[in-house]
Structure formats: C-alpha cells, structure tokens
Amino acid sequence: MSGYADPGFDTLALHAGAAPDPTTGARAVPIHLTTSFVFESSEHAQSLFNLERAGHVYSRISNPTNAVLEQRVAALEGGIGAITTASGQAALHLSVATLMGAGSHIVASTALYGGSQNLLHYTMRRFGIETTFVKPGDIDGWKAAIRPTTKLLFGETVGNPGLDVLDIPTVSTIAHEAGVPLLVDSTLTSPWLMKPLELGADLVYHSATKFLSGHGTVIGGIVVDGGSFDWASAYAKTGRFEELAAPYEGFHNMNFSEESTVGAFLLRARREGLRDFGACMSPHSAWLILQGVETLGLRMERHMRNTEKVVQFLASQPFVARVGHPMLESHPSHALAQKLLPRGAGSVFSFDLKGNRDQGKKFIETLKVFSHLANVGDCRSLVIHPASTTHFRMTDEALAAGGITQGTIRLSIGLEDADDLIDDLKRALKAAEKAGA
Amino acid sequence: MELLVNNAKTYCYTGGKPFDAAKPTVVFIHGVLNDHSVWILQSRYLANHGYNVLAVDLPGHCRSAGEAPATVEEAADFIAALLDAAGADKAALVGHSWGSLIALEAASRLKERVTHLVLVGTAYPMKVSPVLIETSLNDPMKALNMINVFSRSTLAAPPSALGPGTWVFGAGMALGKRVLASNTAVNVFHRGFVACDRYAHGEQAMAAITCPVLMLLGAQDQMTQPRAAQPLIAQAKATGKRLQVVTLPVGHHQMTETPDETLFAIRDFLKLS
Numbered sequence: 050m051s052g053y054a055d056p057g058f059d060t061l062a063l064h065a066g067a068a069p070d071p072t073t074g075a076r077a078v079p080i081h082l083t084t085s086f087v088f089e090s091s092e093h094a095q096s097l098f099n100l101e102r103a104g105h106v107y108s109r110i111s112n113p114t115n116a117v118l119e120q121r122v123a124a125l126e127g128g129i130g131a132i133t134t135a136s137g138q139a140a141l142h143l144s145v146a147t148l149m150g151a152g153s154h155i156v157a158s159t160a161l162y163g164g165s166q167n168l169l170h171y172t173m174r175r176f177g178i179e180t181t182f183v184k185p186g187d188i189d190g191w192k193a194a195i196r197p198t199t200k201l202l203f204g205e206t207v208g209n210p211g212l213d214v215l216d217i218p219t220v221s222t223i224a225h226e227a228g229v230p231l232l233v234d235s236t237l238t239s240p241w242l243m244k245p246l247e248l249g250a251d252l253v254y255h256s257a258t259k260f261l262s263g264h265g266t267v268i269g270g271i272v273v274d275g276g277s278f279d280w281a282s283a284y285a286k287t288g289r290f291e292e293l294a295a296p297y298e299g300f301h302n303m304n305f306s307e308e309s310t311v312g313a314f315l316l317r318a319r320r321e322g323l324r325d326f327g328a329c330m331s332p333h334s335a336w337l338i339l340q341g342v343e344t345l346g347l348r349m350e351r352h353m354r355n356t357e358k359v360v361q362f363l364a365s366q367p368f369v370a371r372v373g374h375p376m377l378e379s380h381p382s383h384a385l386a387q388k389l390l391p392r393g394a395g396s397v398f399s400f401d402l403k404g405n406r407d408q409g410k411k412f413i414e415t416l417k418v419f420s421h422l423a424n425v426g427d428c429r430s431l432v433i434h435p436a437s438t439t440h441f442r443m444t445d446e447a448l449a450a451g452g453i454t455q456g457t458i459r460l461s462i463g464l465e466d467a468d469d470l471i472d473d474l475k476r477a478l479k480a481a482e483k484a485g486a
Numbered sequence: 487m488e489l490l491v492n493n494a495k496t497y498c499y500t501g502g503k504p505f506d507a508a509k510p511t512v513v514f515i516h517g518v519l520n521d522h523s524v525w526i527l528q529s530r531y532l533a534n535h536g537y538n539v540l541a542v543d544l545p546g547h548c549r550s551a552g553e554a555p556a557t558v559e560e561a562a563d564f565i566a567a568l569l570d571a572a573g574a575d576k577a578a579l580v581g582h583s584w585g586s587l588i589a590l591e592a593a594s595r596l597k598e599r600v601t602h603l604v605l606v607g608t609a610y611p612m613k614v615s616p617v618l619i620e621t622s623l624n625d626p627m628k629a630l631n632m633i634n635v636f637s638r639s640t641l642a643a644p645p646s647a648l649g650p651g652t653w654v655f656g657a658g659m660a661l662g663k664r665v666l667a668s669n670t671a672v673n674v675f676h677r678g679f680v681a682c683d684r685y686a687h688g689e690q691a692m693a694a695i696t697c698p699v700l701m702l703l704g705a706q707d708q709m710t711q712p713r714a715a716q717p718l719i720a721q722a723k724a725t726g727k728r729l730q731v732v733t734l735p736v737g738h739h740q741m742t743e744t745p746d747e748t749l750f751a752i753r754d755f756l757k758l759s
Binding site: 054055056061064065066067068096099100101102103104105111112113115116117119120123124127128129130131132133275276277279281296301302303304307308309310311312315316319 | 499502521522523526527530531534535548549631635636638640641642643644645646647648649650651652653655656657659660661663664665745746749
C-alpha cells in the first residue's frame with residue numbers, strides 16, 4: 050500500500066523532485082532561466098567540472114528546473130534518473146550516440162514513428178550505424194537479426210501506425226541473452242499505461258511533446274535509465290560497450306561503469322552527449338512539461354475513457370471498414386495488450402473508411418471539434434489523413450505495405466466530452482459517405 | 487584498482503588515481519546490498535584532494551570475488567588484509583551502516599594503524615527486525631523496497647550522486663538488485679543483515695580504538711535511528727575518545743541525499759591530527 054514514505058503515481062507526479070524553494074518559499078517549481086551558475090570558489094568550480102561534487106554549471110548540461118522534470122519522470126517510470134532533451138528525436142539520438150559509434154548495429158521494430166525510422170534507416174547509416182528492421186511480433190526475427198556488432202534492440206510500446214504491442218518481456222529476454230539492452234519509445238502510452246522498465250526494458254524515452262506535456266504547447270524529450278543493464282559485464286564478455294566500461298579520454302579518462310555501478314549510461318549521456326551534441330531542453334520547456342506531468346494520471350484516465358467510447362462508436366458504423374485499436378478482440382495485439390496494458394493501449398489509433406482518397410479528405414474537412422494537424426497526445430482531439438498528408442507521395446502499394454489505405458484516418462482522442470467527439474465523427478462520416486455517391 | 491586479498495580478487499575504486507605511499511589513505515566501506523559506488527562523490531573528491539582512496543567492494547559483492555563475510559568480525563579481518571595488500575601502513579576508515587560496524591571492529595583490532603574512524607548511519611546494537619531478515623531471504627525484492635522506503639527522507643533530493651536528474655530512490659533499488667544478482671551462491675542481503683543483527687562487540691570495540699571518531703547520523707534515519715547510536719556515543723565518551731557527532735537533516739541515504747554535507751563533515755574530520 051502506498052503512503053507518505055512510499056507514494057503512489059499521482060503523488061509522485063506532483064511532488065517527485067520538487068520541494069518548496071528554500072530561498073523564496075515558492076511552492077510551484079521555479080523556472081531557472083539562466084545559462085550558468087556562479088561558483089562558490091575556484092575549488093568549487095574544479096570539483097564540479099571533475100564530478101567530485103554534484104551541482105549545476107551550465108544549462109546545456111543541467112538546470113534545476115530540468116532536474117525536477119528528470120527526477121519526476123524517472124520516479125514515474127521506476128528509473129534511476131533521466132535526461133531531458135530538445136525533443137523526442139533528440140532523446141533517441143542521445144541514446145544511440147551514447148551507446149555506439151560507426152560499425153555498430155541496431156535491431157529495431159518496423160512499427161516505428163516515421164521520424165525514428167528515418168533517423169535509423171537513413172541518417173545513422175550515413176554515420177556508419179546500421180539498423181535491421183523486424184516486425185515487432187516476429188520473435189524469431191528479433192533473434193536472427195542480432196549480430197556480434199549489435200548494441201541495441203529498439204521498439205515502441207505500441208507501434209506506429211497499427212498499434213502492434215511490443216512484447217517487452219520476450220524481446221528484453223532476447224536482448225539480455227545476447228548481452229544487449231532494450232530501448233523502448235513509450236511516448237504513446239506514458240508511464241500511466243505502462244512502465245516498460247518493470248517489464249524488462251533497460252532504457253525508455255518519450256517525446257514529452259505528447260502526453261507528458263499534454264497541452265500541445267512545447268517540444269521536448271526525455272530518456273530514463275532503469276539502471277538494470279550491466280555494461281561492465283557485457284564489456285567483459287563481448288567487448289561491446291567500451292563507451293561505458295573502459296576509460297574515456299574525452300572525459301578525464303573516466304570509466305563510467307566504475308564511477309557508477311548502475312548509472313554509467315546517464316553519466317556519459319550527460320557529460321558527453323549534452324556537452325558535445327548539445328540538444329538540451331530549455332528550462333521554460335521543462336516547466337511547461339512539468340505542468341502537464343502534474344495531471345498526467347487524471348488526463349490519461351479521461352483519454353482512455355473517451356477512447357473506449359469513440360472506438361466502440363466507430364466499430365459499430367457501417368461506413369467504417371476497420372478500427373485498429375487493441376481493445377478490440379479483432380486486433381492482432383488484443384491478448385498482449387490485455388496482459389501488458391491493462392489500463393488501455395493508448396488514445397492514438399487509426400481506422401479505415403470504406404472510401405477513396407477524396408472521401409477521406411471530405412471526412413477530415415467536415416470535422417469541427419477534431420483539429421487537423423500533425424501531432425498526437427494533445428488535450429484536444431486531433432485527426433490526420435495519412436494518404437493526403439504525411440504519406441501523400443506514396444502509391445497504393447506502398448501505402449498497403451505500411452498498413453495504410455486511402456481511407457485510413459488517424460485519431461488522437463483528447464479530453465473533450467465524449468458525446469461531442471462522437472457527434473463530430475458522426476457528421477463527418479455522413480459527409481464522407483455522401484461524397485462517394 | 488584490483489588487489490589480491492586473501493587470494494581473492496578485490497576491487498577498490500581509487501578515483502582513477504594510483505596508490506601513493508606518501509599520501510594518507512582513506513578506506514570506504516559500504517553497507518548491506520551496496521557497493522563502492524554509494525561513496526562516489528565523497529571518494530572522488532578526496533582522491534583528488536590529497537588522499538589515497540580505497541572504496542572497496544566487500545568480498546562476494548559486485549566486482550570483488552571471495553566469500554561474502556558472514557560476520558562483522560570476518561569483514562574486519564578482511565579490512566586488515568586489504569590494508570596489507572594495498573601497502574597502507576595506516577588508514578582512515580569510513581563505514582556506512584553495516585560498513586560502520588565493520589570499520590569499528592577493524593579499528594579496534596588495527597589500533598594505531600587506523601588514524602580516523604567515521605561511522606555513517608550507525609547504530610549499536612544494530613538489530614534488524616525478524617520480519618526484515620526473513621523477508622530479505624524469502625522475498626528479497628520486497629525487502630529491498632522496504633529498506634529503500636525506510637532509508638529515504640525526501641522526494642526531492644538535491645543534485646546527488648550521479649549529478650542532477652538522479653532519482654535517489656530508484657538508484658538505490660537498482661543498485662540493490664545489481665548487488666544481489668552479483669552473487670549467485672549466497673544471498674548477500676540476508677547474510678549482511680544477519681551479520682548486523684548478531685554483532686555483539688560494539689562497546690568493547692569502541693573502548694579499544696585509539697583514534698578520533700566521527701559519527702555522522704541522519705535526523706530522519708529510520709534504518710539506524712539516531713537514538714540507536716547513543717550506546718556507542720556513551721561508550722566513546724566514557725572511554726575518553728575524541729568524538730564528534732554530526733546530525734544531518736537526512737535519512738539513511740546520507741551520501742546521496744546530503745552529498746556535500748556528508749563530504750564536508752568527513753573532509754574536515756580527516757584534517758584532525
């Protein structure tokens with residue numbers, strides 16, 4: 050049972066990492082908009098730079114407002130700490146760049162956000178890091194794709210666009226048997242729906258732009274370390290992860306695994322990754338995201354209640370060919386979702402109209418409550434028609450390979466009254482159906 | 487640095503510095519289900535400010551081989567052997583929790599070889615509840631959560647032992663799991679707790695030591711409550727020891743919840759001659 054000494058999710062969402070400001074008494078977390086922090090003395094400066102004492106030096110590396118967000122999300126995820134980044138993509142890049150260099154290899158799910166797919170398939174390849182993509186449910190495929198140079202397995206809790214649920218316990222076991230960590234993008238589920246670290250993942254990251262922020266106001270990312278992966282043992286057995294388990298000339302010849310038995314990844318990611326790549330989060334962004342995190346539990350509960358009603362409505366409509374949400378028994382990940390996501394598999398999903406591209410466009414244009422834009426995880430309900438926007442250059446065959454039809458619509462269900470959302474969808478369905486007559 | 491102690495590979499964190507016989511030496515001794523890394527800020531600071539540092543992984547814990555000590559006395563013998571293996575004629579001993587009892591017992595045996603004794607989060611007798619001992623054996627994950635709950639005093643620790651953004655509670659949980667998993671032959675959690683619970687020579691040991699003593703206590707410590715240190719404090723006073731008692735506004739995670747205050751107290755105490 051939770052209590053003062055062992056608080057539950059909502060208490061952590063409000064209190065983890067923050068206490069009343071000792072100088073001013075401010076109860077809310079202050080925004081520390083400062084680039085730098087004054088040293089008490091030359092000796093203090095030297096100690097901070099040499100990691101002999103903990104503290105803030107320069108806001109690219111750390112900042113008190115960001116540190117609250119980092120502690121808070123780490124607490125909610127069950128991790129040892131976190132690093133805020135400029136975006137979710139920056140969190141993924143920081144994770145990859147901390148763990149490997151040219152000549153390394155990643156095994157990743159095919160069901161990824163397009164930006165992540167681009168980063169791994171094109172951009173990282175240009176820097177000598179190759180990725181093999183496997184379908185998230187192809188367990189033998191995950192095993193077969195691992196090479197001696199593999200340094201990371203990577204997937205999304207529920208994959209884009211079909212909401213394939215990643216079998217984290219099974220994939221993490223495969224990863225660990227091969228001496229490799231599992232990184233999970235948990236953006237679409239948030240720690241309220243799933244805690245990947247408890248299921249076996251080693252690292253988890255979010256586009257905090259989405260549900261953590263929840264208000265469509267800010268871009269940000271965060272990566273959390275579970276402290277579970279033994280980099281030193283893996284290095285001793287396979288020679289992999291010298292980045293974390295051998296002296297690093299680029300930072301005082303520090304062996305990060307010796308410095309911290311469980312925190313080597315975070316040490317190097319902050320001390321090298323933020324220092325050199327510099328994709329840090331603004332303290333103002335951190336503060337905005339904190340406002341969202343404080344109500345995460347309340348919002349997710351409402352997101353899921355609304356989603357359930359909307360999914361049930363759409364599934365009953367004759368002009369809807371398919372609804373792709375794991376809460377439905379027809380979804381291939383239904384059983385896995387029941388097991389790993391008992392509170393629900395998220396409020397972002399797609400469905401197919403029985404119509405052509407023009408009917409899809411008509412549907413979108415008729416909606417009044419849903420906003421037509423390229424984002425998810427807002428408190429407002431959002432919609433996009435992939436065939437006429439994000440995927441408009443693709444042929445029907447290419448769309449089909451990605452699980453998208455001319456009539457596929459992606460929804461992100463917000464916090465409005467469910468009846469208003471259903472009414473909006475009802476009118477748009479009618480208009481789309483007429484457009485095909 | 488790796489040393490051969492009692493024919494077993496023994497790991498000591500040294501702050502990346504080679505041992506220099508001309509410098510004073512400080513040995514850091516961790517508690518149950520911890521390792522050298524709980525001292526990381528204090529040990530790294532001292533290693534860069536004129537001291538040899540030996541932040542040891544006790545035998546059978548994480549990077550050190552050998553049989554995990556079953557008693558405080560066995561562990562104290564190991565500390566003596568460690569000093570010999572390192573070539574340290576003298577050393578200051580700094581111990582946390584179980585490590586404080588090991589440091590106390592070792593200091594009583596090593597007499598003048600120990601220059602300073604620092605007992606962090608200490609108690610004597612260090613009785614462990616039968617429920618916790620039993621749970622550490624039969625449901626160690628539950629017991630691990632219990633001790634981390636008992637150990638913390640705040641949800642908002644200052645920049646701490648990995649630097650800003652560290653969730654101290656989670657770090658304690660992860661380290662405990664790692665240490666437990668590092669020894670597949672022995673449950674070092676249960677063995678350490680039993681060793682704490684059964685140690686019965688604390689007052690004799692305090693009477694026998696010849697060096698100054700610092701007790702660094704946590705005002706909100708629920709694992710080793712400040713009042714549980716009173717018998718040792720009384721014995722130190724009764725036997726004329728140079729004693730300092732510093733009480734910090736913290737729980738049992740002294741080194742991570744109040745890293746600077748813990749460091750400064752140790753640093754200033756080590757300057758005593």
